[in-house]
Each structure stands twice: as structure tokens, then as C-alpha cells.
Amino acid sequence: MTYAVQxxxxxxxxxxxxxxxxxxxxxxxxIMRLINFAQSEFVTVGVYTLMLSAGLWFPFAAxxxxxxxxxxxxxxxxxxxxxxxxxxxxxxxITSFAVSYLLQYALVLIFGAxxxxxxxxxxLGQPVLIGEVRIPRLNIVTIVVTVVLMAAVALFLRRTRIGxxxxxxxxxxxxxxxxGVRADRVIAVAFxxxxxxxxxxxxxxxxxxxxxxxxxxxxxxxxxxxxTVIGGMGSLPGAVLGGLAVGAVTVLLQAVxxxxxxxxxxxxxxxxxxxxxxxxxxxxxxxxxxxxxV
Amino acid sequence: MSLLAVEGLTVKYGxxxxxxxxxxxxxxxxxxxxxxxxxxxxxxLTLAIAGAVRPFAGRxxxxxxxxxxxxxxxxxxxxxxxxxxxxHIFEGLTVEExxxxxxxxxADQASARGALDDIYAAFPILLERxxxxxxRLSGGEQQQLAIARALLSRPRLLILDEPxxxxxxxxxxxVYAILADLRRxxxxxxxxxxxxxxxxxxxxxxxxxxxxxxxxxxxxxxVLASERLGAAYLGETRGAA
Amino acid sequence: MRANLPTLAALALVVLLIAGVGLAAGAVIERxxxxxxxxxxxxxxxxxxxxNSGVLSFGHASFAALxxxxxxxxxxxxxxxxxxxPKLPAFVLGTQLGLPGGAAAGIxxxxxxxxxxxxxxxxxxxxxxxxATLAWLAIVNTVLANxxxxxxxxxxxxxxxxxxxxxxxxxxxxxxxxxAYLFRFSRYGLMLRASREDExxxxxxxxxxxxxxxxxxxxxxxxxxxxxxxxxxFLGVLSxxxxxxxxxxxxxxxxxxxxxxxxxxxxxxxxxxxxxxELLRIGAGxxxxxxxxxxxxxxxxxIGLAVIMLGVLMARPxxxxxxxxxxxxxxxxxxxx
Numbered sequence: 001m002t003y004a005v006q007x008x009x010x011x012x013x014x015x016x017x018x019x020x021x022x023x024x025x026x027x028x029x030x031i032m033r034l035i036n037f038a039q040s041e042f043v044t045v046g047v048y049t050l051m052l053s054a055g056l057w058f059p060f061a062a063x064x065x066x067x068x069x070x071x072x073x074x075x076x077x078x079x080x081x082x083x084x085x086x087x088x089x090x091x092x093x094i095t096s097f098a099v100s101y102l103l104q105y106a107l108v109l110i111f112g113a114x115x116x117x118x119x120x121x122x123x124l125g126q127p128v129l130i131g132e133v134r135i136p137r138l139n140i141v142t143i144v145v146t147v148v149l150m151a152a153v154a155l156f157l158r159r160t161r162i163g164x165x166x167x168x169x170x171x172x173x174x175x176x177x178x179x180g181v182r183a184d185r186v187i188a189v190a191f192x193x194x195x196x197x198x199x200x201x202x203x204x205x206x207x208x209x210x211x212x213x214x215x216x217x218x219x220x221x222x223x224x225x226x227x228t229v230i231g232g233m234g235s236l237p238g239a240v241l242g243g244l245a246v247g248a249v250t251v252l253l254q255a256v257x258x259x260x261x262x263x264x265x266x267x268x269x270x271x272x273x274x275x276x277x278x279x280x281x282x283x284x285x286x287x288x289x290x291x292x293x294v
Numbered sequence: 295m296s297l298l299a300v301e302g303l304t305v306k307y308g309x310x311x312x313x314x315x316x317x318x319x320x321x322x323x324x325x326x327x328x329x330x331x332x333x334x335x336x337x338x339l340t341l342a343i344a345g346a347v348r349p350f351a352g353r354x355x356x357x358x359x360x361x362x363x364x365x366x367x368x369x370x371x372x373x374x375x376x377x378x379x380x381x382h383i384f385e386g387l388t389v390e391e392x393x394x395x396x397x398x399x400x401a402d403q404a405s406a407r408g409a410l411d412d413i414y415a416a417f418p419i420l421l422e423r424x425x426x427x428x429x430r431l432s433g434g435e436q437q438q439l440a441i442a443r444a445l446l447s448r449p450r451l452l453i454l455d456e457p458x459x460x461x462x463x464x465x466x467x468x469v470y471a472i473l474a475d476l477r478r479x480x481x482x483x484x485x486x487x488x489x490x491x492x493x494x495x496x497x498x499x500x501x502x503x504x505x506x507x508x509x510x511x512x513x514x515x516x517v518l519a520s521e522r523l524g525a526a527y528l529g530e531t532r533g534a535a
Numbered sequence: 536m537r538a539n540l541p542t543l544a545a546l547a548l549v550v551l552l553i554a555g556v557g558l559a560a561g562a563v564i565e566r567x568x569x570x571x572x573x574x575x576x577x578x579x580x581x582x583x584x585x586x587n588s589g590v591l592s593f594g595h596a597s598f599a600a601l602x603x604x605x606x607x608x609x610x611x612x613x614x615x616x617x618x619x620x621p622k623l624p625a626f627v628l629g630t631q632l633g634l635p636g637g638a639a640a641g642i643x644x645x646x647x648x649x650x651x652x653x654x655x656x657x658x659x660x661x662x663x664x665x666x667a668t669l670a671w672l673a674i675v676n677t678v679l680a681n682x683x684x685x686x687x688x689x690x691x692x693x694x695x696x697x698x699x700x701x702x703x704x705x706x707x708x709x710x711x712x713x714x715a716y717l718f719r720f721s722r723y724g725l726m727l728r729a730s731r732e733d734e735x736x737x738x739x740x741x742x743x744x745x746x747x748x749x750x751x752x753x754x755x756x757x758x759x760x761x762x763x764x765x766x767x768x769f770l771g772v773l774s775x776x777x778x779x780x781x782x783x784x785x786x787x788x789x790x791x792x793x794x795x796x797x798x799x800x801x802x803x804x805x806x807x808x809x810x811x812x813e814l815l816r817i818g819a820g821x822x823x824x825x826x827x828x829x830x831x832x833x834x835x836x837x838i839g840l841a842v843i844m845l846g847v848l849m850a851r852p853x854x855x856x857x858x859x860x861x862x863x864x865x866x867x868x869x870x871x872x
Binding site: 086093094097104106218222226264 | 591665853
């Protein structure tokens with residue numbers, strides 16, 4: 001029983017991290033049809049910023065990471081993606097690959113390829129005892145932060161004009177522009193927001209792993225792409241639910257699989273993803289009536 | 295003075311021309327109907343004017359200024375609103391959110407709230423359904439939403455692409471009543487229809503498009519009564535009625 | 536097809552030229568040339584599916600990995616095999632083949648998997664198909680990295696006979712070029728390109744889009760597998776990480792930067808990026824100025840490569856070649872068709 005509860009909490013906290021990654025990726029994907037591999041480096045750069053500011057007052061370090069990553073996301077949009085915005089998806093994709101490669105090796109150049117260990121908020125590692133159940137503080141923090149941030153993003157997307165413009169752009173960018181929605185502004189805000197999400201992910205991720213290494217964001221980005229697509233393309237709630245689902249399935253597989261198959265856990269997760277793509281091409285969380293628009 | 299002038303417009307998708315050397319003009323307050331069969335190039339014409347597809351050749355002038363090179367959002371902000379074929383109500387957005395997007399292009403945001411109230415007065419069904427999802431409305435209601443949304447930008451030129459497509463006859467009546475009202479209020483209308491059946495009620499002039507070129511044009515009564523109308527639809531004639 | 540013979544001739548000449556320079560210019564350049572020709576095999580393989588269908592695949596590195604490992608199961612010397620991979624099936628442990636036999640086995644093995652996953656991929660449209668190939672790559676990578684008895688897992692598999700030099704690589708490139716060319720201008724290639732431009736219209740005019748896509752997917756998987764096999768027997772070492780994202784990124788970048796809509800694009804992209812990357816490697820590799828040693832700086836080469844790629848994509852979003860093909864001027868069949 002306690003084991004089951006611990007596993008559930010684990011599943012939700014991993015899912016929460018994935019959900020935030022997926023939302024950042026889903027925003028850009030919905031609006032620009034961009035599979036942004038550089039999202040991975042947004043997270044990684046956040047972790048390195050935290051590593052550098054280790055020892056500073058934590059809220060300040062976290063704020064610094066957010067500022068750095070948001071500025072990075074805006075700069076990348078301006079310098080790399082704006083010039084090729086109207087090109088076909090292959091070109092956009094290779095652009096994002098190239099940006100990701102550039103940032104990753106810039107980190108290698110500055111910090112070297114070896115992982116660097118650091119301790120972000122060591123007190124988060126201690127578990128909380130709730131009855132019989134021991135739950136790591138970090139899991140609770142992850143879940144709380146995710147819930148708060150998601151609520152804030154949801155409010156932003158529902159209550160503000162630019163938020164409504166972004167939701168419209170994510171489902172039908174051309175129509176949004178025909179109504180006067182400015183492409184430049186919406187895309188810049190989307191990059192900024194996805195930078196913000198990546199930065200928050202980087203704080204939680206850094207607390208979890210305690211290391212900084214140049215390619216550490218890749219796994220999160222991959223999950224983000226997958227979650228966006230299985231959640232239903234262009235649907236932001238779908239991306240979030242998709243992220244939660246992938247995270248939960250990953251943790252549950254870890255618990256359920258026999259030990260010698262556990263190392264193949266990711267393979268099972270991705271096989272499930274392919275099954276979803278084939279069986280529910282409109283996405284897990286959408287009715288069949290809302291198939292991909294032409 | 296003409297509000298909109300299209301001269302020698304050619305649009306290509308890849309190597310295939312969708313419009314060839316199309317020329318037309320619209321005076322302020324006028325209602326022009328463009329009719330033609332499926333694939334005649336009607337939608338391409340609307341998208342080119344709205345800045346959503348790039349012309350291969352030719353020029354489009356609006357209110358004395360060329361529109362070349364403007365982004366769709368800039369064209370809309372200058373006072374041209376397009377209600378595209380298929381209505382394009384945003385999935386996952388409420389009726390009111392769809393309408394709020396219509397306010398994006400307005401120059402003065404101060405009058406926005408009043409404008410929304412006016413629209414609700416004119417389209418009571420939208421007021422009733424304001425909190426529900428736009429995509430849950432019936433076809434005719436969605437068409438009203440699309441038109442209302444476009445009107446909120448307070449356009450000088452409103453382009454409607456097949457507003458009666460797929461609607462029940464009673465809803466077509468409602469849509470045409472709205473169009474007639476807009477016309478009375480002096481809005482310049484460019485109306486695209488596949489079926490010329492109802493356009494006589496609102497159009498001042500009519501252009502018949504086939505294979506991407508203008509086949510026939512003239513005052514509505516003359517074109518619609520012309521014995522060459524059928525041939526023009528098939529692209530077998532050229533000239534004035 | 537005849538009308539395009541000048542293109543085939545021009546591209547074959549490029550391959551021979553690279554090989555010739557490699558042979559003439561000494562050992563270092565020879566390795567560079569061989570590496571470039573092997574990459575060319577992979578990029579041509581990618582172009583068969585991606586270029587003709589317009590559907591992006593992230594998964595083809597898996598076929599290079601599957602081909603390379605399964606060919607190594609047969610080409611490894613018997614004694615090495617018993618030490619490194621003792622749990623292989625007995626008939627594999629007892630067999631040693633040369634490169635042609637090993638390559639045939641590797642291509643067959645990889646093509647089988649290309650067929651299996653291809654059946655899934657061709658049922659999906661556009662972006663979903665691409666994400667499915669991405670998931671497939673992650674699956675293959677996870678399995679290979681953990682199947683110690685087949686691959687030595689995360690450590691490298693060493694001892695492959697290093698029988699591939701610039702000549703073999705050039706032969707491989709010519710085979711890949713011929714296959715890509717024949718497919719592109721075949722009935723299937725034409726149908727596939729029609730579906731790239733307008734899938735609905737292609738379906739409406741009776742083109743069996745799925746089955747044509749599947750053919751292209753398997754053929755392109757087989758060619759990429761050949762590239763992986765050549766690479767394994769060129770380096771003599773295999774590791775699972777060799778065929779993951781960096782491989783995918785570099786080969787896709789070569790295809791897109793050259794221009795994915797033409798066979799020449801694949802060749803031009805490979806040659807240009809291959810040369811730029813090599814020049815950067817030399818520049819960043821550490822050198823001496825008089826008595827002053829300038830040490831190598833890790834990361835500089837990759838950063839330079841990324842910056843150049845971004846520049847090219849901004850200047851030519853459809854790739855260096857766009858839709859055009861290289862042609863040999865003055866060729867007797869030079870009748871544009």
C-alpha cells in the first residue's frame with residue numbers, strides 16, 4: 001500500500017515535469033509547426049546558470065535562471081527563427097537542430113563536456129513522513145510548483161488578450177493573422193513563455209539530478225515532442241495531459257516491469273507512443289470529429 | 295474614387311496558375327459579387343487581397359495605397375476583413391473569445407466594449423451562447439459568429455467567401471438579411487459565391503470567374519440575366535454582358 | 536529517365552573525383568574522402584524516402600545501427616566473437632563472412648525492420664509520421680544500448696575487420712547513387728513525388744500512396760544500412776551512440792542544406808558540409824605557430840558548423856540546389872525532358 005502511494009506520487013511528479021516541458025514545446029508547435037529541439041538547451045542553460053549561482057540566495061538564483069533562459073529564448077527567436085519563419089517544416093526543423101547543436105557545444109566550449117556536480121537546495125532531498133509513507137520533499141515541491149505555474153499559465157491564456165490571441169494562433173495561425181493578430185508579437189511571447197517553462201523545469205531538474213551536463217535536456221525535449229503529438233496537435237491542454245501521461249506511464253512501467261526488462265523501459269514507452277499515433281491519430285484527448293484541419 | 299483596385303493579378307501555386315491577369319475595381323459602398331465554379335480561383339482572389347498569398351504578378355491598391363508586401367495582419371488593420379470559406383471558428387475558444395479576437399485589428403480599443411455590446415444586440419444568438427465553445431454552434435450560427443467577428447474590426451471592405459455554403463435555407467435567409475443590412479449601412483462588400491441564386495438580392499455588380507480569369511462582368515441584373523452566364527461558368531466566353 | 540542521364544553522370548563524376556583526390560593526396564585526406572563518401576551513402580538513402588515523399592524521418596539512423604551491428608555479427612573474426620559476444624546464436628558464432636556477405640546480411644536484417652516500422656509510418660500523415668520515426672529511433676537506441684549480448688551495450692564493440700577504404704566507399708556511393716537515381720525517375724518515384732505535392736490529389740488519381748511510400752521507406756532504409764555497414768568496417772569500432780541524434784542531425788542537415796528535392800542536393804549538401812566540417816576540424820584541432828602551441832578547443836568545430844548551417848538556411852531556405860539538378864555540360868543526351 002505504501003509502495004503504491006509512493007509510486008503514485010512519483011508518477012505524478014515525473015509527469016508534472018514532463019507536462020511543463022510539453023507545454024513549452026506545444027506552444028511553439030501549435031503556432032509555428034516548429035519542432036523545437038533547442039527547447040532541450042533552454043533547460044540545460046537554466047541548469048548551468050543555477051550551477052554558476054550555487055551559493056547565492058536561492059530565490060535570487062532561480063530568478064536569475066528564469067531571466068537568462070527567457071532572454072535566450074527571445075534572442076534565439078529573433079536571430080535564428082524569424083528569418084526562416086515562412087520556410088517549410090524541414091528547414092525550420094534543421095534550424096532548430098542547428099540552434100540546439102550550437103548552444104550545446106557552446107556549453108561544451110565554456111564548461112567542458114564532463115558533468116559538473118552541485119547541490120541545489122539539499123534540504124529538498126529529505127523525505128516527508130505522512131503516516132507510513134515517505135515522500136521526497138522534491139516530489140511535493142515539483143507537484144505544487146507545476147500546479148501553481150499551470151494555473152498561472154491557464155489564467156494568462158484565458159484572461160488576457162494576448163493569451164487568447166496565442167490560443168487562437170495555436171489552432172489556426174492563418175485565421176488569427178487574418179483577424180489582425182500580429183505574428184511577430186505572438187511568436188515572441190510564445191518563445192518567452194516556453195523559455196519561462198523551460199527555466200522552471202531546469203530548477204526542478206537541477207534539484208533532482210544535482211549535475212549539469214551539456215546534453216541533459218534532450219530526454220525532456222523528446223518527451224515534450226511526443227506528448228504534444230499524442231495529446232492532439234495544436235491543443236495546449238492536450239500537450240499537458242500528454243506529458244502527464246508519458247511521465248506516469250514511465251514511472252508505472254518502472255514499478256511493474258520485471259527487473260531484467262526495466263532497462264528497456266523507454267522502449268516500451270515509445271512503443272506505446274507509436275501505438276497511440278496509429279490508434280488515435282487525432283490525439284488521446286480529442287474526439288474523432290476534430291481531426292487535423294486541412 | 296475606387297476603394298479597391300486589382301490590376302493584372304496573377305497568383306501561382308507552384309507552377310500552376312490559380313489566377314491569371316485578373317482586373318477589377320470596387321467603389322466605396324458598392325457590393326460586388328464574384329461567382330464561379332469550384333476551382334475557378336475565387337478563394338485565391340480573396341486570400342491575395344487579404345495578404346495571405348503572395349501574388350506572382352499584378353498589383354492591388356486599397357484606398358489609394360498599394361498592398362504589396364503587407365502581412366495579413368497589416369492588411370486587416372488597414373480596414374479589410376475577410377470571412378474565409380469554412381468560417382474558421384477557433385477550436386477550444388468560446389464564442390466571446392472568438393469575438394474578442396475580432397477586436398484585435400481596431401485602431402481605437404476604447405470603443406471596443408461598446409462595439410461588442412452592439413454586436414450582441416445585432417446577433418442575439420451569440421449573446422445567448424457567449425460562454426459556450428464556438429465550434430459547438432450550428433453551421434448557420436457559426437457563420438453569424440464569423441461575420442460578427444469580422445465586423446468587430448470595423449472594416450471598410452468586408453470580403454465574404456461562400457457565406458451560404460452548407461447552410462439550411464432558413465439560415466441562408468438570415469445571412470442574406472445581414473448582408474442586405476450591411477449594404478444599407480454603407481459597408482463595401484466583396485461577396486464570393488459558387489451559386490449565383492441569391493446574389494441578385496444584394497449585388498450591384500457581378501463578375502464571373504472561370505479557370506482563373508474573368509469571363510464576364512457587368513451590372514448584376516444584366517450579368518444574371520445574360521444568356522452567356524452558363525457558358526461563362528464553364529470558361530467558354532469572355533467579355534462584358 | 537534518359538533525359539536525366541547527364542545528372543547521373545555528373546554526380547558519378549563527383550563521387551569519382553572525391554575518391555581520386557583521396558587516393559592521390561595521402562593518408563589523412565584519404566580517410567576524409569572515405570568518410571565523406573560513406574556519409575554520402577547515408578544521405579542518398581535518406582533522400583530516397585524524405586526527398587521524394589516530403590515526409591521527414593528521424594528514424595533512419597536506426598537502420599544504420601541495425602545494419603552495422605548485424606553485419607558485424609558475421610564479419611567479426613571467430614575468436615573475437617566468442618570473447619565479445621558469446622551469446623550470439625550458434626550458427627552465427629560459427630560463421631565468418633567477408634564484407635560482401637556481411638553487408639548482405641546486415642542490409643537484409645535492417646530492411647526487415649524498415650519494413651515492419653514502415654508499415655506503421657506510412658499509415659500516418661506528416662508530422663505524426665515524423666514523430667513515430669523519432670519514437671522508433673529511441674526504441675532501437677534503448678534496445679541496442681542495453682542488449683549487452685548483441686552489442687556489448689554501452690561499451691564499444693571493437694575488432695571489426697577494417698576492410699573499407701576510399702575505393703570501397705566510392706563503390707558504395709556509386710551503388711547508392713544509382714539506386715537513388717533509378718528510384719527517383721521510376722514509376723514509383725514519380726507517383727511518390729506527386730503525393731508530396733498534393734496527397735489528396737494523388738490518392739484521387741489512383742496512386743496507392745501508402746504502398747509507394749513503403750517501397751521508398753524500405754529501399755531508403757536498406758541504403759542507409761549500407762552506409763552504417765561501411766562506417767563500421769571503416770572505423771573498426773561500433774558504439775550505439777554513434778548512430779543517434781548527432782548522426783541524425785548531421786545527415787538530415789546535409790540533405791536539407793543541399794536541397795532535399797533533388798538527388799544533386801544530397802550530393803552537394805554532403806560534400807559542402809563534409810568539407811566545411813573538415814576545415815573546421817583542422818582549424819580547431821590545435822596547431823603550432825612557430826614554437827607556440829595553440830591547443831585544440833573542444834566545441835569550436837561544432838559551433839562553427841552550426842553557424843554556417845544557420846547562415847545557409849537563411850540565405851537559401853530550400854537548400855543550395857533548390858529543385859535543380861547538376862548536369863554535365865555537353866553530354867550527348869543533353870535533351871531536357
